[in-house]
Amino acid sequence: MALLDESANGVFIIAATPFSDNGALDLESVDRMVDFYLERGANGLTILGVMGEAPKLTEEESRAFISRAIARARGAPIIVGVSAPGLASIRTLAASAMDAGAAGVMVAPPGHLRTDDQIYGYFDSVAETLGATPFALQDYPLATQVQISPKVILRIVEALPSCVMLKHEDWPGLAKIAALRAASDRGARRISILTGNGGLFLPEELQRGADGAMTGFAYPEMMVGVVRAFRAGDPERARDLFDAYLPLARYEQQPGIGLAVRKHVLARRGAIASPTLRKPGATPSPADIAEVESLIARQTRRLQEIG
Secondary structure (H helix, E strand, O other): OOOOOOOOOEEEEEOOOOEOOOOOEOHHHHHHHHHHHHHOOOOEEEEOOHHHOHHHOOHHHHHHHHHHHHHHHOOOOEEEEOOOOOHHHHHHHHHHHHHHOOOEEEEOOOOOOOOHHHHHHHHHHHHHHHOOOOEEEEEOHHHHOOOOOHHHHHHHHHHOOOEEEEEEOOOOOHHHHHHHHHHHHOOOOOOEEEEOHHHOOHHHHHHHOOOEEOOOOOOHHHHHHHHHHHHOOOHHHHHHHHHHHHHHHHHHOOOOOHHHHHHHHHHHOOOOOOOOOOOOOOOOOHHHHHHHHHHHHHHHHHHHHHO
């Protein structure tokens, strides 16, 4: 498998972690899920991300999941989230991932970082810890409470060549993408920018200079279609596709229940055997499921209308 680099683009789906009804890791569903994402056009996958329930896995389970997903991907790039409170844990999990054939890793900052120098110093230590392993910097202040300015991202990018991607998940964050691309136009090193937030701002993010998406949604073909249409010079087609899926994508982004909704739809579509979240985790109510079914029916009608 080729290593992750600055040219990465398209759609890297943030994959769910499948569990059986009793909460055990479901490795057979890992195969089904990887096939599901790739058959719908994903360029790669990101596993053990924030929405992948990574903190609920043991080290042994994490390694088993990584190995199974990479083997099933048959050469499609896999990025592994290795964020942890300590650098030793990051080093160990990253080494296991790269030994299994991962393309690179993703690291988010710990929540105690506040100043620009603290943030830069942390990622300098991460780069030293990882050595030659390429990494994506996960910028997700809604989850980490760490605000990383464009100035600090550019400082990291210029000083640390192993940082090859920004997983951009700031909100609002469109100005940040524009600032980073403007800096690249002035000669700063250009890295890949893939965006998150469930794809809710994908058309605007692509317009500002993002290279694609790295996020989760039970209909990955939406993000794939939007990115392909933008690349083909048809932004109106991209927006029509986006509009058809937006109500369900919005519903999936609810705090607390959102991942349970996504897993319900993934199980409904045959991507995983069970919608179970490992405890503690939410379960959709009958009212939630009824609303999801209504949104899916309306989504189907809108897709038929646009062809």
